[in-house]
Amino acid sequence: MTDQTTATMRAVRFHEYGEADTVLRCETVPVPEPGPGRIRVAVHACGLAPADWALCGGLFAGALPRGIGIDVSGTVDAVGAEVTGVEIGDLVVGNADWREASSAGAADYAIMDRWTPVPAGLDPVRAAALPMAVDTANLHLTLLGIDPDKTILIHGAGSTIGYAATQIALVRGMRVIATAGPTHAQGLRGLGAEVTSYGDGMVERVRDIADGTVDLVLDTSPVGGALPDLIRIAGDPTHVLTCGGSLPEAAELGARDSFREPRLERVDVLPEFAQLAAAGRFGIPIAGTFPLAEFGKALEISRGGSARGKLLLIPEENGNN
Numbered sequence: 547m548t549d550q551t552t553a554t555m556r557a558v559r560f561h562e563y564g565e566a567d568t569v570l571r572c573e574t575v576p577v578p579e580p581g582p583g584r585i586r587v588a589v590h591a592c593g594l595a596p597a598d599w600a601l602c603g604g605l606f607a608g609a610l611p612r613g614i615g616i617d618v619s620g621t622v623d624a625v626g627a628e629v630t631g632v633e634i635g636d637l638v639v640g641n642a643d644w645r646e647a648s649s650a651g652a653a654d655y656a657i658m659d660r661w662t663p664v665p666a667g668l669d670p671v672r673a674a675a676l677p678m679a680v681d682t683a684n685l686h687l688t689l690l691g692i693d694p695d696k697t698i699l700i701h702g703a704g705s706t707i708g709y710a711a712t713q714i715a716l717v718r719g720m721r722v723i724a725t726a727g728p729t730h731a732q733g734l735r736g737l738g739a740e741v742t743s744y745g746d747g748m749v750e751r752v753r754d755i756a757d758g759t760v761d762l763v764l765d766t767s768p769v770g771g772a773l774p775d776l777i778r779i780a781g782d783p784t785h786v787l788t789c790g791g792s793l794p795e796a797a798e799l800g801a802r803d804s805f806r807e808p809r810l811e812r813v814d815v816l817p818e819f820a821q822l823a824a825a826g827r828f829g830i831p832i833a834g835t836f837p838l839a840e841f842g843k844a845l846e847i848s849r850g851g852s853a854r855g856k857l858l859l860i861p862e863e864n865g866n867n
Contacts, residue, residue: 587620702767
């Protein structure tokens with residue numbers, strides 16, 4: 547447990563809403579105490595995502611200040627009331643309590659409201675790349691309908707969510723056709739997906755691979771503009787679900803999107819896929835790791851659209867140089 551006589555830490559937070567590069571700063575703040583149903587961890591790694599920059603801009607607005615970094619791995623340092631099944635010293639991965647706490651995973655210590663053990667053999671940095679990608683991918687596949695008798699096209703499969711969705715669909719027995727750029731195309735083929743490039747001629751290439759239309763399309767590409775082609779590939783706009791850059795045009799084109807889908811009760815598959823990751827059978831590409839104080843470099847890469855994988859912060863004071 548952290549020494550309460552020197553109970554301060556570094557945390558990346560914002561006190562007002564606005565552009566992330568304007569409102570975020572690394573501060574020295576009190577180490578938070580876990581409330582009922584919460585634990586505190588010494589952070590090993592914190593995954594960043596475009597959702598963090600959206601939070602800075604006012605998405606899911608709430609009490610300020612707030613932190614960034616939803617995905618966290620760390621060693622349990624304190625346990626709140628009503629918590630069972632976890633002890634101080636355990637290595638866990640899951641989600642920071644970004645809604646209620648005044649800081650999140652981008653800190654030396656984090657309050658977590660959901661966690662699972664990091665399986666033996668899984669590096670905590672690689673573990674921290676999993677939660678949001680696994681959760682988001684599984685949710686959208688569930689909304690579309692996971693069916694081993696169907697063929698699914700995953701557009702933007704080189705994104706972290708797309709990479710996770712490709713693997714989850716394959717584990718569930720679906721035939722997967724994936725669009726991706728050269729960075730991840732070979733890796734996706736190695737997983738068992740049938741891969742083609744996006745851009746001009748995509749409709750014809752996918753139809754040639756599928757021998758016609760596909761049953762379902764999940765659009766995870768952060769770049770919009772492909773939705774009309776994806777609808778042509780599916781043959782029915784209601785068979786297309788987007789959580790990427792095409793969100794603004796989905797309703798007009800009759801396609802489905804994240805924000806207009808029914809809210810499903812969460813089925814927690816993170817423990818399953820963490821075990822597969824420990825066995826070398828699942829993973830999210832990591833584009834780079836940065837010391838906590840250099841969060842601005844990760845922000846610049848992420849917002850520049852050149853990450854090509856998960857970006858993580860490593861609080862080096864916790865022994866993760």
